[in-house]
Amino acid sequence: MTPQPTRHRRPGKAQLFLMRKSALSVWAQLAIRLMILMAMFLFIVAVHWVERDSLKDSHDGSVSFTDVLYFTMISVTTTGYGDIVPISDRARMFDAFIVTPIRIIFLLLLAGTAYTFAIKRTWNRWIMQLIQNNLSDHIVVAGYGASNVKAVKELLARGTDPRRLVVIDCDDAAIADAKDCGVTVLLADATRNETLAAARIEQASALIVAAGRDDSNILVVLTARKMAPALKISVTIRDDDNEDIAKQAGADTVINPVSFSGLLMASSLEGPHRAEYLADLATTSGQVMLRERVVEAHEVGMTLAQICTGVAVRLIRGEEAHGPATIEKVELGDRILEIIDSKT
Structure with missing residues (x-):
C-alpha cells in the first residue's frame, strides 16, 4: 500500500x-442551572419563613424576613456565623436532610471543575447508553x-x-x-x-x-x-x-x-455539459437523479421499456450488470438503475 x-x-x-x-444553547443551559439554583433557594426560604418560630436570632431575639434570607444564604453557602440558629428538632432535621443535600448540589453546580470531573463523565456515559439503546x-x-x-x-x-x-x-x-x-x-x-x-x-x-x-x-x-x-x-x-x-x-x-475525477475531466473535453450532467445525477440538488431500486412484484415479466417509473440504464441480476437492450423480461430480485426527475 x-x-x-x-x-x-x-x-x-x-x-x-x-x-x-444539544438542542439548547450554552446560554440556555446556564439559564436552566440558575433557575434550578433559584428554585432550591426559594424553597428553603419559604420553609424557613413558615418555620421562623423554630429559629433564634441572638442579636434581637426576633426573626424577620430579612433574617430568613440571610440565614438561608449563609446556610447554603456553608458560612454559618452562629448568630441565627435552628432551635427545634423539626428545624434541625430540615437543615440536616434537606438543606445539606441542596448545599452540596449548589456547590457542584457552581464549581465548574467539580461539574467537569465529578458529573460530566457519568452524564456522558448515561447519554451514550441512551443513544446506543x-x-x-x-x-x-x-x-x-x-x-x-x-x-x-x-x-x-x-x-x-x-x-x-x-x-x-x-x-x-x-x-x-x-x-x-x-x-x-x-x-x-x-x-x-x-x-x-x-x-x-x-x-x-x-x-x-x-x-x-x-x-x-x-x-x-x-x-x-x-x-x-x-x-x-x-x-x-x-x-x-x-x-x-x-x-x-x-x-x-x-x-x-x-x-473518477480523471474520467470526468476527460469526459468534459468532449462536451462542456457531460461532466455537469454526471454530477447532476449523483446529487438531489440537481434536476435529475440516478436511483437504484428492487423490481416490484407487479413489474415481473415486463420489459424495461414498459416500466415507466424512470429511464432504465442498467439492470443488475445476481452479481451481473446488463444493459437495457439485453434483458427481455425482468425477474423477481432484479435491481434497476434508472434516471428519474429529482423533483418528483
Missing part, C-alpha cells in the same frame, strides 16, 4: 462517548474528511434522519463540525474493535469509510466485516493497487475519487 500522510491522533478508551448536538439500522461514517462531509450532507439532503448517522473521527475539529449537523458523533479511532462496538456496528445498515489513508480504510473494512458479516460497506481508495485489497477485505463498493 502507498503510504499517505495523516493528521489524525489516536485517542484512548476514555474518549469513547457517543454524543449529539436507540441505534438500529443506522449508518456509520468512518472519517469526516472532504469525501464523507459531502456524503453526510447528501444523505441529510435526501431526508435521512440525522439520528441515524454516526460519525467517527479522531480529530476534535472534525467531530465538532459533524456534531453541528445534528448527527451522533464519536471521537475515536474507527480501526479499533471497541470503537465500532460502541457505534453498534452489528446493528448498522451500512458503513461509509473515508478515513484519509488507504491502509486505515482497509483496516476499518476488515474490522467491520469481521464484526458484522452482513453489513453493507462502501470505502474510498485512492491508489489503484489497493482497490482489489479493499474488495478482498470485505468492501461491497470501492470508490476511487482520483480515477
Whole structure:
C-alpha cells in the first residue's frame, strides 16, 4: 500500500462517548442551572419563613424576613456565623436532610471543575447508553474528511434522519463540525474493535469509510466485516493497487475519487455539459437523479421499456450488470438503475 500522510491522533478508551448536538444553547443551559439554583433557594426560604418560630436570632431575639434570607444564604453557602440558629428538632432535621443535600448540589453546580470531573463523565456515559439503546439500522461514517462531509450532507439532503448517522473521527475539529449537523458523533479511532462496538456496528445498515489513508480504510473494512458479516460497506481508495485489497477485505463498493475525477475531466473535453450532467445525477440538488431500486412484484415479466417509473440504464441480476437492450423480461430480485426527475 502507498503510504499517505495523516493528521489524525489516536485517542484512548476514555474518549469513547457517543454524543449529539444539544438542542439548547450554552446560554440556555446556564439559564436552566440558575433557575434550578433559584428554585432550591426559594424553597428553603419559604420553609424557613413558615418555620421562623423554630429559629433564634441572638442579636434581637426576633426573626424577620430579612433574617430568613440571610440565614438561608449563609446556610447554603456553608458560612454559618452562629448568630441565627435552628432551635427545634423539626428545624434541625430540615437543615440536616434537606438543606445539606441542596448545599452540596449548589456547590457542584457552581464549581465548574467539580461539574467537569465529578458529573460530566457519568452524564456522558448515561447519554451514550441512551443513544446506543436507540441505534438500529443506522449508518456509520468512518472519517469526516472532504469525501464523507459531502456524503453526510447528501444523505441529510435526501431526508435521512440525522439520528441515524454516526460519525467517527479522531480529530476534535472534525467531530465538532459533524456534531453541528445534528448527527451522533464519536471521537475515536474507527480501526479499533471497541470503537465500532460502541457505534453498534452489528446493528448498522451500512458503513461509509473515508478515513484519509488507504491502509486505515482497509483496516476499518476488515474490522467491520469481521464484526458484522452482513453489513453493507462502501470505502474510498485512492491508489489503484489497493482497490482489489479493499474488495478482498470485505468492501461491497470501492470508490476511487482520483480515477473518477480523471474520467470526468476527460469526459468534459468532449462536451462542456457531460461532466455537469454526471454530477447532476449523483446529487438531489440537481434536476435529475440516478436511483437504484428492487423490481416490484407487479413489474415481473415486463420489459424495461414498459416500466415507466424512470429511464432504465442498467439492470443488475445476481452479481451481473446488463444493459437495457439485453434483458427481455425482468425477474423477481432484479435491481434497476434508472434516471428519474429529482423533483418528483
